[in-house]
Amino acid sequence: MxxxxxxxxxxxxxxxxxxxxxxxxxxxxxxxxxxxxxxxxxxxxxxxxxxxxxxxxxxxxxxxxxxxxxxxxxxxxxxxxxxxxxxxxxxxxxxxxxxxxxxxxxxxxxxxxxxxxxxxxxxxxxxxxxxxxxxxxxxxxxxxxxxxxxxxxxxxxxxxxxxxxxxxxxxxxxxxxxxxxxxxxxxxxxxxxxxxxxxxxxxxxxxxxxxxxxxxxxxxxxxxxxxxxCAPTHDTAAAVLGVPLEEGRSAAYISSGTWSLLGAELTEPLNNAQAMAANYTNEWGAYGTYRFLKNIMGLWLIQEVRRLDGAKHSFAELAELAGKAEPFRSLIPCNHPRFMNPANMIEEIRAACRESGQPVPESPGELARCIFDSLALSYRSYLEELEALTGTKFEVLKIVGGGANNALLNQLTADMIGREVQAGPTEATAIGNLAVQLIQAGEVAGIREARALIGSSFEIASYQPRPVPQLDNVLRRWQELNAALG
Missing domain, CATH: 3.30.420.40 (ATPase, nucleotide binding domain)
Known part of the structure; x- marks a missing residue:
C-alpha cells in the first residue's frame, strides 16, 4: 500500500x-x-x-x-x-x-x-x-x-x-x-x-x-x-478532476466553497463573443482539458456572516436555522461587486435588501436563508447560460467541495434547476490532487479509471427536484432584482 x-x-x-x-x-x-x-x-x-x-x-x-x-x-x-x-x-x-x-x-x-x-x-x-x-x-x-x-x-x-x-x-x-x-x-x-x-x-x-x-x-x-x-495546483482544477463524471451522461459541475465555480469540462476552449459577454472563463485543466466556468461569490457570503456574528453558530446550525426561515423572503444578486469584500457583509446584505424594497433579514436564520435562496437562483441562471453557450442540455448537476455538505442548498438547487443534483465528494480538491499522484504512480491507468474509483469510494447524495410554490413569482422578482442592482 x-x-x-x-x-x-x-x-x-x-x-x-x-x-x-x-x-x-x-x-x-x-x-x-x-x-x-x-x-x-x-x-x-x-x-x-x-x-x-x-x-x-x-x-x-x-x-x-x-x-x-x-x-x-x-x-x-x-x-x-x-x-x-x-x-x-x-x-x-x-x-x-x-x-x-x-x-x-x-x-x-x-x-x-x-x-x-x-x-x-x-x-x-x-x-x-x-x-x-x-x-x-x-x-x-x-x-x-x-x-x-x-x-x-x-x-x-x-x-x-x-x-x-x-x-x-x-x-x-x-x-x-x-x-x-x-x-x-x-x-x-x-x-x-x-x-x-x-x-x-x-x-x-x-x-x-x-x-x-x-x-x-x-x-x-x-x-x-x-x-x-506536480499536482493541478489550482484548487478548482484539482476539484474538477475529483468530480465523478460518468461516461455517457452529460453533467455540469459546481465546485462549492468560498467560491462557487459552475461549469463544464471541455476538450477545446470556447472563447467566442457570446462567452465573453457572459464572462465565462477557459482555465486550463489537467490532461488537455479546459474548465469552462463562471465564478459565483459562493459560500464566502455565509462565511462572512458567521464570522461577523462571532461564530456563534456552526455552518450546519446556520443551515438548520435557514430551513426554518421563510423561503424567498429576501434575495440578493450574489455576484454584485458590493459583496466582494465589504467592510461588513451583514450590513451590506441588509442594505441591498432595503434599497430594493425587500424585507430586511435580521436574524442569523433569515440572513442564511437569503444567501442560500439567492445562491440557488444564481445557479439556475448561470446553468441556463452555460447550456446556451455550450449547446448542451445537462442531465445532472454535480456539486463537490464543502458546499456538498449543505443539504438545504443542494435541495434548493435541485428545485430551482428542475433536475437531479448529485452532491459529493466533499473532499474533491484533495481527491483530484491525489488522483494525479495515483496516475503518475501507476496505481490507476488514467483519469477515467480515477473517476470511476472516486465514484465507487465516496458517498454521493442524490437530490430530486420538488415543486416550488409560486415559482413564477420568485423568478420574476429575481429577474427584476438583477436588472435593478445587477
Whole structure:
C-alpha cells in the first residue's frame, strides 16, 4: 500500500490529506489541518506565506511520527496570487491577497491600452479585477523589474520544498496571460506589463515529477522521504478532476466553497463573443482539458456572516436555522461587486435588501436563508447560460467541495434547476490532487479509471427536484432584482 499526501490550501483553511488504495477503495485520512486567511496592514491585504510553509512542514512531521516514511506529495491552493523572487531566490516582499483594493479601476486602465475583446480572444479568461494581469499592472514597476522570477503561490511552496521553480499550467492560466493558440505567455501582454518571458519559469503540466524534499529540510526536520509530484495546483482544477463524471451522461459541475465555480469540462476552449459577454472563463485543466466556468461569490457570503456574528453558530446550525426561515423572503444578486469584500457583509446584505424594497433579514436564520435562496437562483441562471453557450442540455448537476455538505442548498438547487443534483465528494480538491499522484504512480491507468474509483469510494447524495410554490413569482422578482442592482 503506497502513501500519497495532498497539501490542499484554500482561502480560509488548509490541510494535509493522506490517500491510499485499499481493497479497491480510495481511503482518505486527514493528517493535519490549519487556519488560513489574509491580514490587512497599512491598507493592504497580505497572505502569511511563511506560515503556510511552516504548516506544511508541521503536517509532514505528523505524517512521519505516524509511521509514514515514504510518500508522494502534491500541492494545490487558490489561484491568481503570486510571489516575486530576486536572483538569490529570496522573496522580494509579502504576498498580496487578491481581495486587496489596489486593483480597483485597473481593468479600465488596461482597456485603454488593449481592448478586453483582444485579451479574451488571446486568453479566454474572464474579466475579474483580481486577475494576475491586473495585479501585476498595479504592482510597483520598479519592484517588478527587480524580480528574477514570478511564481504562483503553490509554485512557490514547491520551490521552498525542493528548490525547483515552475509555473504549473492550471494555475498559470488564471493569470490571464497565457495565449490559447501558442500555449505560452502572450508577448503583447508581457510588453504591456514591462515584463520578460524569462521572469517566469517553465510551464509545467500536472503529473511531472519535480524531485524530492531538499537535503537541508530533511536534515533540519524529521520528515518522510517525499517525491514531489506536480499536482493541478489550482484548487478548482484539482476539484474538477475529483468530480465523478460518468461516461455517457452529460453533467455540469459546481465546485462549492468560498467560491462557487459552475461549469463544464471541455476538450477545446470556447472563447467566442457570446462567452465573453457572459464572462465565462477557459482555465486550463489537467490532461488537455479546459474548465469552462463562471465564478459565483459562493459560500464566502455565509462565511462572512458567521464570522461577523462571532461564530456563534456552526455552518450546519446556520443551515438548520435557514430551513426554518421563510423561503424567498429576501434575495440578493450574489455576484454584485458590493459583496466582494465589504467592510461588513451583514450590513451590506441588509442594505441591498432595503434599497430594493425587500424585507430586511435580521436574524442569523433569515440572513442564511437569503444567501442560500439567492445562491440557488444564481445557479439556475448561470446553468441556463452555460447550456446556451455550450449547446448542451445537462442531465445532472454535480456539486463537490464543502458546499456538498449543505443539504438545504443542494435541495434548493435541485428545485430551482428542475433536475437531479448529485452532491459529493466533499473532499474533491484533495481527491483530484491525489488522483494525479495515483496516475503518475501507476496505481490507476488514467483519469477515467480515477473517476470511476472516486465514484465507487465516496458517498454521493442524490437530490430530486420538488415543486416550488409560486415559482413564477420568485423568478420574476429575481429577474427584476438583477436588472435593478445587477
Amino acid at each position: 503506497r502513501n500519497h499526501i495532498a497539501v490542499d490550501i484554500g482561502a480560509s483553511s488548509g490541510r494535509l490529506v493522506l490517500g491510499t488504495i485499499k481493497d479497491g477503495t480510495l481511503r482518505l485520512d486527514e493528517l493535519h489541518r490549519f487556519a488560513n486567511g489574509f491580514t490587512e496592514r497599512n491598507g493592504s491585504c497580505f497572505w502569511d506565506i511563511d506560515e503556510l510553509f511552516e504548516q506544511i512542514i508541521a503536517g509532514l512531521q505528523k505524517a512521519k511520527a505516524g509511521g509514514i516514511t515514504r510518500c508522494t506529495l502534491g500541492i494545490d491552493t487558490w489561484a491568481v496570487d503570486y510571489v516575486l523572487l530576486d536572483e538569490a531566490g529570496e522573496r522580494l516582499q509579502e504576498v498580496y491577497a487578491y481581495r486587496d483594493s489596489r486593483t480597483d479601476g485597473v481593468m479600465e486602465q488596461v482597456a485603454a491600452s488593449i481592448s478586453p475583446e483582444t485579451v479574451y480572444a488571446k486568453t479566454g479568461i474572464q474579466q475579474l479585477n483580481f486577475n494576475t494581469l491586473y495585479q501585476l499592472y498595479a504592482h510597483d514597476s520598479a519592484e517588478l523589474a527587480r524580480a528574477h522570477r514570478i511564481l504562483m503561490v503553490p509554485d512557490y511552496l514547491y520551490y521552498r520544498l525542493c528548490g525547483r521553480q515552475i509555473n504549473e499550467v492550471t494555475n498559470a492560466s488564471t493569470m490571464q496571460m497565457l495565449n490559447l493558440q501558442t500555449r505560452e505567455f502572450d508577448e503583447e501582454l508581457l510588453a504591456l506589463l514591462g515584463l520578460r518571458r524569462e521572469q517566469f519559469a517553465a510551464l509545467t503540466e500536472p503529473g511531472e515529477v519535480l524531485g524530492t524534499v531538499s537535503a537541508e529540510l530533511m536534515s533540519q526536520y524529521d520528515l518522510p522521504e517525499c517525491e514531489l509530484i
